[in-house]
Amino acid sequence: MNKPTTSTTIQCYHCGEACIDKTIHIYDKDFCCEGCKLVYEILNQNGMCDYYAISKNPGLSQRIKVRENKFAFLDDEKIIQSLISFKNENQTHITFYLPQMHCSSCLWLLENLHRLNENIISSKVNFTRKEADIIFIHKNISVRKVAELLTSVGYEPYISLNNIHQVKPKFNKSKLYKMGIAGFCFANIMLLSFPEYLGIDTKEQNLITVFRWLSLLLSLPVVLYSASEFYISAWKSIKHKFLNIDAPIVLAVFVTFGRSVFDILTNTGSGYLDSMSGIVFFMLVGRILQDKTYEELSFERDYTSYFPIAVTRMNNHNQETVSLPDIALNDTLLIHNQELIPADGILTRGKALIDYSFVTGESLPVEKEMGEIIYAGGKQIGSNIEMLVIKEVAQSYLTKLWNRDEFKQATNKEERDSFVHFIARFFTWIVLFLSIASALYWWVVNPDKIWAAATAVLIVACPCALLLSNTFTNGNILRILSRxxxxxxxxxxxxxxxxxxxxxxxxxxxxxTGRYQDISYSGKPLSKSILKKLAALASQSMHPMSRAVAAWTNENGTHLKVTAFEEVTGRGIEAVVEGELITLGSREFVTGSKLPEIESAIYISVEGEVLGKFNFRNQYxxxxxxxxxxxxxxxxxxxxxxxxxxxxxxxxxxxxxxxxxxxxxxxxxxxxxxxxxxxxxxxxxxxxxxxxxxxxxxxxxxxxxxxxxxxxxxxxxxxxxxxxxxxxxxxxIQLSKANKRIVMASFIVSILYNIVGNYFAVQGLLSPMIAAILMPISSISILIITFGFSNLSAWKMKLK
Amino acid sequence: MARQYFNLMSVIILLLIASISVASLFLAAFIWSVKSGQYDDEKSPPMRMLFDDKPNFTTDNNNNLTNNN
Incomplete structure (x- = not known):
């Protein structure tokens, strides 16, 4: 006894959904509803049927019609001002958020809006953000008309209260510049260092000097610009009396650069500029990979992006649009079907059936009678209602809840509990100790080598391998998760x-899912004629439970005569269908039992005889x-x-x-x-x-x-x-755990490299060449480990 | 022998100059591409380019339509 299935499999030409109740067959094509057909007609008239050629069934179902005056608020000058981004005497630029956008056909249609209306100059889509920047001639077409045009082709703009004071986060390009420059410098310094590694003739001293000075010149942008990312982060952490992973890296960059400048000035060597710029480059790549956020998603939404931007207010029987912050006490608001209740108030007209599932978690809509208090945040289902505002928007239960102090707590829990920083700190102390120890040793044995050995230790043992493995693993895991x-x-x-x-x-x-679709019937079997009558009765009500029962019967009762229909709020419905009194409702309503109700069930009786009950199960x-x-x-x-x-x-x-x-x-x-x-x-x-x-x-x-x-x-x-x-x-969760293991594993590998490097370093024997070989080998092997293992773990967990 | 060596080194210098200038060009191209917003939206351009072949259509909406005004 599951939900009835339909045998028809005709696909709608516009939206691709199965045509369930009726099929409109026109122009040799099938449409599931009037809305889809209308969109097709608009596009067909304008010769834009390419829309259907680019992707198959690109549209979205238009079964739920958008209310005619929905965008009336866009006639309000104040609201327009808060939405548009630019206006001169001729043109207006506006950005609409169009959540329905999903495929290349959408992109094509939206960028060809000018073919639908000549007063639209251009439209440019940002697919990632699902936004369209539209430029139009405001003398000939209003903002409202533009919004309605978009709606007519199936892309209804989403305009919320949040749009009023919205500041869009700008894509941060500085890291990309830094990475580009570091990469350029790194590659060239590497090239300039080759002759010396390959054993240039000492007779070519001039050439060597030129190469060294050129390298130094090229390393300046790396130290002064590209690495500034790390200085800022390290400085911030030190100010908070805490050593994060960037602090030892900055130390290593400074020491390497200082040592290299010293070597070049005193003409004793070519320094380690290639290793240094290489590390900065790789670390920036890792950072960019890791910080690639999902700009199309907002993680900081608050109630303002849930609330509409404006509602309809009744003023002496005239409807007017009022933007949400301007709603005052004792205003009478008109709430349409599917609209949100913006403020707490008293129901003054109509019958409210309010879906609070999003606000309270109750899965069933609540029925309210005139005179009852309705709270903000619910969605009205059914006919229009009027309400008297008794609390301003900012004072309503919902907004107050949102503004509670607990909710405002800064979410950026300190990064100090991260195990990477913990290891980095530990590691830094060991390196400093090692560096001082080798300095002390050489102070006793051969003071000439103090400088060489102590700096070499710091150069080799910078925790950049740890940082690399951390950022690359994180970046890759984030990508796997988002896939x-x-x-x-x-x-x-x-x-x-x-x-x-x-x-x-x-x-x-x-x-x-929040929808009641799992229905099971228990009781006396229902004959076909009863089922028909039940369908006729149940389809009279908007209540989701009766809707579900109507669908369950799999019968069409529209031709039956329904008289004396009565709906008792919160209890049930009854009517005489073809001469038989049928009652559908709560146990108390149908059977008269006073026992408390413990399950989501409704009872049915015919002519006073209780036949059985429908049990509603949440659909998991x-x-x-x-x-x-x-x-x-x-x-x-x-x-x-x-x-x-x-x-x-x-x-x-x-x-x-x-x-x-x-x-x-x-x-x-x-x-x-x-x-x-x-x-x-x-x-x-x-x-x-x-x-x-x-x-x-x-x-x-x-x-x-x-x-x-x-x-x-x-x-x-x-x-x-x-x-x-x-x-x-x-x-x-398991993949997130693997993340830590992978970082640890690659860290252990990098420690092995460190041991090799330090073997030379403490002896004061670290030549630029050994550093130049170790650095890329360790970096690349770490990249292989991190990418390989994170993808392997994902594959083992059967993730994409 | 020494002469041969000298020739080799001048080749290296030549190569270095060439490579640095080519690399600079790439760097400039990269910086330009970042500046012109090519990394802002990575999804729509690949799709947009598919529509080029369609008749009566040019990708560059702005130019196309300001002419129509």
């Missing part, structure tokens, strides 16, 4: 994932039971849900008797429980999706937000995971 759709905020998070021992899940939206995401069983072996697993306890038995069985499984959890409760677990000495990973998890996600040592689509709103978190990949969580 598998887990996007981490930065490389530090890998280490934090590896160290956790407690995993806390949210239920609604995280483990489950793919392979969730397997994942939980895997995780249980190594970690403590808990579930904190804002929903009712209907699933308790099932989950308890899955997680084990001792596991925490708590229901009816408010956002604060979740936060407090995470805190409590941490105080007990656990390192907690929180996995959640909604605003109600926001506090817990921040409080946890690592918070991962689960999203159906990474472009959707997610609360601030350390990482974003695509919901379809949640079942790979265990592999992700």
């Amino acid at each position: 598998n759709h887990l996007y981490l905020r930065n490389a530090q998070k890998i280490e934090e994932i590896a160290s956790i021992n407690y995993i806390v899940f949210d239920k609604t939206g995280t483990l489950t 995401r793919d392979k969730i039971p397997t994942l939980i069983r895997q995780l249980r072996k190594k970690y403590q697993v808990a579930i904190l849900s804002g929903d009712n306890s209907g699933e308790k038995n099932y989950l308890q069985e899955l997680l084990g008797i001792n596991a925490y499984i708590l229901f009816h959890q408010k956002p604060e409760d979740k936060l407090e429980i995470i805190k409590k677990l941490q105080q007990e000495g656990n390192r907690v990973m929180m996995i959640g999706d909604g605003l109600n998890d926001a506090g817990a996600l921040k409080q946890a040592d690592i918070g991962i937000a689960v999203a159906e689509n990474t472009n959707n709103f997610t609360p601030a978190s350390d990482g974003i995971l695509e919901a379809a990949k949640l079942h790979l969580l265990n592999q992700f």
Whole structure:
């Protein structure tokens, strides 16, 4: 008794989805809905059917229509001003975020908007950010019209409150310049050093001098510009009385450069400039690889990017647009179907059915009657409602929750607990000790060699191998994770994932899809005619439970006569269908029983005779039971849900008797429980999706937000995971653990090189040539180890 | 013998000059490419280039359309 499946497999020409209820056959093509057909017509009229030639079925389903006046707020001059980036007497430049953009056809269509409307001068797409910069002639077309044009071809711009005070992070190019220059200098210094390594005739002293001075000249940009990255970081850490990994590297760069300048000035050697610039170059490459962040994703979203930019206000029966910050007390707001409630208020008109699943974790919409208080953050489903604002936006329960101090805690937990820095510190002391010891030794034996030996030790033993292996491994692991759709905020998070021992899940939206699709019926068998009548009744209501029942019947009851339909808020529906009274609703509504309801079930009765009940099960995401069983072996697993306890038995069985499984959890409760677990000495990973998890996600040592689509709103978190990949969580954690092992392994290899190098160094015998051979060998072997092992571990874990 | 050696060295100098100038060109090209924003968006240009062959279409929207004004 699963959900009914359809036998038709006609694909929509526009969106590629199966045409379920009806197929529109027109122009020799099939469309699943009116919306898809309309988009096709627009494109066809303008001769832009190339759109369909570039990718197959490139469109997105247009089944859900966008409300006609949705962009009315774009007529408001103040709002326009906050959105546009440039305006002169003729043109306006505006950037729209278009989350629907997904393929090359989209790119093509959006860059050819001018063919749809001649008043659009140009549009340029940034695919990574899913944005389109549109330039248009504002005399002839308004911002609203542009937005509506985009919507008409299936790309509805997403405009949120966040757009008002948005500062876009600029892509930092300075590291790329630094890397380019370091690479250039490194290659040339290397080339200039060859003659001497290969044994140039001492008679060619002039030539040697020229080469040396040229090398020195080329090394200046490296020391003064390219390496500045490391100076800044080292200086910052020293100011905080802490030695990070960059500090010993800066020391090594300075010592190498100083020693080389000294050698060249005194004409005693050519110095180690090639090794130095090579190391700086490789380290910059590693840094860039590691810092390659996902600029299309925002990890710092707050409620402002969830809220709309403007809503409709009723003013003496006239509708007007008001931007969100301007909503005042006692305003009457008109909330349309699928719109968000922006402030706390009292319902004054209409029947509210509010989906709070994102805010509270309740999986079922809440019904409200006139006069009841409705809280901000919920989404209205069904007809339009009016509400009286009783608290300003900034004062509402939701925003207050967000502005609590705990949530504001700086998320950048200090990097000092990183084991790499710990090793680096340890390593630095050993190197300093070794350097001083060899200096002391030579002071006794042969004072001429003090300088040579002591500096050589510092040159050879710089922890750059450690830094290299760390940055390259991190960079590669981040890339592997993102290929598998887990996007981490930065490389530090890998280490934090590896160290956790407690995993806390949210239920609604995280483990489950949040949709009720799993229905099972128990009771007397239902005849075909009853099923038809049931379908007719159930399709009268917008409530997701009756919708689900209507779909379950797999019957079409639209032609049946339904009279005396009545819907009792929060309880059920009844009507006379073809002469028979059918009732569908809660146990109390149908059977009159006063016992408390413990499960998500609705009952059906015909002419007063109770036939049976429909049990609603949360639909769990793919392979969730397997994942939980895997995780249980190594970690403590808990579930904190804002929903009712209907699933308790099932989950308890899955997680084990001792596991925490708590229901009816408010956002604060979740936060407090995470805190409590941490105080007990656990390192907690929180996995959640909604605003109600926001506090817990921040409080946890690592918070991962689960999203159906990474472009959707997610609360601030350390990482974003695509919901379809949640079942790979265990592999992700294991890969993060492998990260540490790989860094350690390559570090041990680099220590071997260090021993060889130091063997020469302490004797004062380190020639530039030995340094020049050791440096690239060690760097390259470390790169091979890190790339090889991290890809191997990913392959073994069956990750992409 | 000495003369031969001298020739070898002058070849090296020549090569060095050549290589440094070529490398400088590459460096300049690299810096230009970073500056002109080629690393800002790595996804759309590879796709955009696929549309070149289509009739009635030029990739450079800006130029194409400012003429139309």
